[in-house]
Amino acid sequence: MITIFHGDNPTASRTACLELVNTAKSGSVFQTDSKNIDLNQLNNFLSSGSLFEDAKTLVIDNFFSIPKANLDKLVKLINQNQCDVIIWQDKALNATQLKTFPQAKVQAFKADNQLFTCLNAIKPHNLNQFIKLYDQVVQKDLFDLFLYLLKGNLRRQLQTYSKFDQVQIKKIYLQLIELEFQYKTGQLSLPKDMALKRVLVPILR
Numbered sequence: 001m002i003t004i005f006h007g008d009n010p011t012a013s014r015t016a017c018l019e020l021v022n023t024a025k026s027g028s029v030f031q032t033d034s035k036n037i038d039l040n041q042l043n044n045f046l047s048s049g050s051l052f053e054d055a056k057t058l059v060i061d062n063f064f065s066i067p068k069a070n071l072d073k074l075v076k077l078i079n080q081n082q083c084d085v086i087i088w089q090d091k092a093l094n095a096t097q098l099k100t101f102p103q104a105k106v107q108a109f110k111a112d113n114q115l116f117t118c119l120n121a122i123k124p125h126n127l128n129q130f131i132k133l134y135d136q137v138v139q140k141d142l143f144d145l146f147l148y149l150l151k152g153n154l155r156r157q158l159q160t161y162s163k164f165d166q167v168q169i170k171k172i173y174l175q176l177i178e179l180e181f182q183y184k185t186g187q188l189s190l191p192k193d194m195a196l197k198r199v200l201v202p203i204l205r
Contacts (some may be wrong), residue, residue: 005087
């Protein structure tokens, strides 16, 4: 069985994926991700063992971010072996990607549309509209997902087009990284939603 978790709500998809992984802990589990993929290790894991060995489960994070040459080899390797495979991708996959394993069970997790409306409101001279939408996002307890999507949005703006000055975007992006670190390590001196608002307000005035 191949199970794929994806979508533009990585928090929810990750949680669901980990729940499934935990149910497989009784057998042999091999976990890896796109940055540390080793085809030789995977081949050894899949091909070793005996008929009496517990079921094997291969868990791969961001499978579809693996370079195409290795991705094609890995797909072939998986198709040649009897093994449960759990794939988590940190974004929504397209139809072509999902056709890689047509027999897979696919679970898609969509983010609240209000998140994207709020993200799209981040533009010069739009402070009042943004604050109204941002407060609604916070009230829905979507702060963590909003912060995740915001970082990704700013990363893309650093690489392509932005309505803001590139120096501004880089400064804000670095501030977000520091804010997230302090928030997750308990060092933030004020509420997280207020801290993020203070970071964004100067460029929205």
